Amino acid sequence: MATAKKLPSGSWRCQVYDYTDENGKRHYKSFTSNNHTSKGKREAEAMAANWAAEKESHSRCPFTFGDALGQYIADRESVLAVSTIREYKRARRVDLVDLENIKVADITPEQIQELINKKAKDKSPKTVRNIHGIISAVLKVYRPEMALNTSLPQKIPPKLYIPTDNDIKVLLEHIDNEDMMIAVLLAAFGPLRRSEICGLESTDFNGNIAHIQRAVVLDENKQWVDKTTKSVAGNRFVPLPDFVYDRVKDRNGRIVRLKPNQISDRFIDIIKACGLPHFRFHDLRHYCASIQHALGIPDAYIMQRGGWGSDTVLKQVYRHALADKSDEMNNVANDHFAKLCNIK
Template sequence: MATAKKLPSGSWRCQVFSHIETSIDPQTGKKKDKRIYKSFTSDVPGPKGKRIAEQMAAQWAAEKENATSVQNLTLGEAIDRYTDERLSLLSPRTVMDYRRTRKKDMQELMNQKVPTLTQEQVQVAINAFAANHAPKTVRNAHGLIAAVLGVYRPNFALNTKLPEKVRPKIYVPTDAEIQRLMECAKGTELEIPILLAAFGPMRRGEIGALTSDDISGNMVHITKNMVLNTERQWIIKTPKSYAGDRYIDFPDFVIEKIKGKKGRIVSLDPNQITRKFHDLLKKNKMELFRFHDLRHYSASIQHALGIPDAYIMKRGGWGNDGTLKEVYRHTMDDKTMSMNEIANTHFSELCNTKCNTK
């Protein structure tokens, strides 16, 4: 680290090497190298001024070193570095998605140098990628690239045209389907997961991680989530979002099913829940839908009962109301035809009454 020196004026100056300038000696015709230094001055008197000058010099040198290393950094290497520096902050699933994007998506960009990457190159790659990938996948991959460039090339802001978002196809099971499902699952290893998802609502990972220590009376405290790590092993982590850590007051008939259990309440992992749930529906010739759709059922019923969104979000662990709005929109679409029929019948009766009085 460079040391600051006191000037005759009382200020402190710290010099740090910047670069070498080469010139030609007019007399000898030979090349001459001259070392160029960057100066940092502090007018603060005493030791504090000395420290300030040295800190400014050290910061500049560190930024210069980082900028130099970025000059030769490819986009793929930048994604690797970006991911590695955030391993302790990212969820295992996010890390897996970043690694997959790095290895498999838009490989024509991965060997491009970060400082010379152009908007046109990104747009062309996105156009090709969008031809055989869902809009959400495209947007996620582009989001990663934009975030990486924001760190390693902060003055370059992408303005890429992305595919339009597609409304998710949300299925909301009916009361009749839920009743039949409970009958079919009674006494099986899926009975408790179905009850926890439909009347919580809890997610697959939350169900897999639930233990008897998380239950007090009818109250269940969601503090853990079962997820796959980068080695594809199931591990227990804290909830991905702040909203995921929550308390759910379950009805008595659900608590009765898990009363007396010690340790893990459900022995299945999330993938096993998904597979066995699909098999159960297929075996009983029921409409095929996702296990996760049981959460939609819970949200839609609470909404129909007039429970405010804030309470539904808190119970379900949703950080925003985006999912709820999609669930409600689907529910309303199902009723649109019957509502239209009521309106049209009223208008027709009104018209017939008027016509008959003429």
């Protein structure tokens, strides 16, 4: 039980922990008695104890963690992305079994840390952080007073291969399927996401301007379904190069008649046939963003065209110096230094 302390004024004040905010700062509820005697000390402590008991009775969640997660998902099913709902349900079945039958009110930080340590042994830091994110989100709703200070695995910078201009030329020369050709053009010069490409229809075009407003994703039943774009920024108008629009302007209905997984599978085969270094279909977006950055296009325009809501992704992933551009820029610098040293 919290102990009251005497203030300079002679009053007694007793503080009880209330909650920890998002910045990690602890907040307390204060109870004061103006009786300067020992009775005032007991009064302040009694008020604090009563408040704490009432808070505990109201905040003590009767659910198990599994039930709380299920309710959390159900309450947000109409607003969260289909892929997010699918991942939450998968995580409940596979990753969060250790917490499934524990009452939310009984979960300890040590149990969470133990689970995270266990998962870190065979899962990537990103996956482990996603698992912890789900736990944190549920507890924030059903046990908001609980402060988590879990030690998480250190993030590992992604090792990405950014295709060069020459890679793109070789790739385009080896594609003999029209659907795949259009898919690659839209990803490399859009840049559109794989899911957006599969959702693009002929009615989405006004001349060479494509309205990106839907995506094709897997639902929890592993069926491909249409949904709105990944974010508000994802719903956008993209002016495509004329040579890209020329390939799609005579198509009716879905522009690319392939499912997202078919695009990825066929892309792997094409890369192997080309003899190019391995890279993913999604890396074509990296190529487009990196080229725009190398050309000096401001981030705001790159973000708008690519459908990014913030420049976080650009800073962490897309600002990779392309090998050929890097050599070119290094030569410019070296030529400058050589001229400087040759001045007599």
